[in-house]
Amino acid sequence: MLWAVGQYYAYLGGALVILALVVAAYMLVTPYHEVRLIRAGNRAAACALGGTLVGLALTIGSAVAHSLSLLDMAVWSALAGVTQMVAYAAAAFLLPGLKTRITEDDLAHGLFLGSLSIAVGLLNAAALTD
Numbered sequence: 272m273l274w275a276v277g278q279y280y281a282y283l284g285g286a287l288v289i290l291a292l293v294v295a296a297y298m299l300v301t302p303y304h305e306v307r308l309i310r311a312g313n314r315a316a317a318c319a320l321g322g323t324l325v326g327l328a329l330t331i332g333s334a335v336a337h338s339l340s341l342l343d344m345a346v347w348s349a350l351a352g353v354t355q356m357v358a359y360a361a362a363a364f365l366l367p368g369l370k371t372r373i374t375e376d377d378l379a380h381g382l383f384l385g386s387l388s389i390a391v392g393l394l395n396a397a398a399l400t401d
Contacts (some may be wrong), residue, residue, distance in 0.1 A: 293352035315381025322385020326392025
C-alpha cells in the first residue's frame with residue numbers, strides 16, 4: 272500500500288511538472304503573452320490557453336494511465352506538447368491574423384484555438400491507448 276501511494280505521488284508530481292514545462296514552452300512559441308493578456312481581462316487569450324491546458328492534461332493523463340515508467344510518461348507527454356505547438360501553427364496558418372485577433376480579445380478566435388487544442392488533446396490521448 273505504501274509503495275502504491277509513493278507511485279501515485281511520483282506520477283502526479285511528474286505529470287504536474289511536465290504540464291507546467293510544456294505550457295511554458297507553448298507560451299514561448301506563441302507570439303503574444305497569454306498571462307499578461309489574461310491578467311488584463313482578455314477572454315480570447317483565456318479561452319485559447321485554457322483549451323491548451325485541457326488538451327495537454329487529457330494527453331498527459333492518458334500517458335500516466337498507459338505508461339510503463341515515469342520516463343515513458345515524460346516522452347509521450349513531451350510529444351503531446353510538440354503536437355499542441357503544431358496545432359497552434361496550423362491555426363495560425365488557417366487564420367493569418369490570429370496573433371492580432373487574440374491580443375484584441377476576439378473571442379471567436381480564442382474559442383477556435385482553445386477548441387482545436389482540446390480536440391488535438393483528445394486525439395493525442397486516444398492515440399496513447401492500447
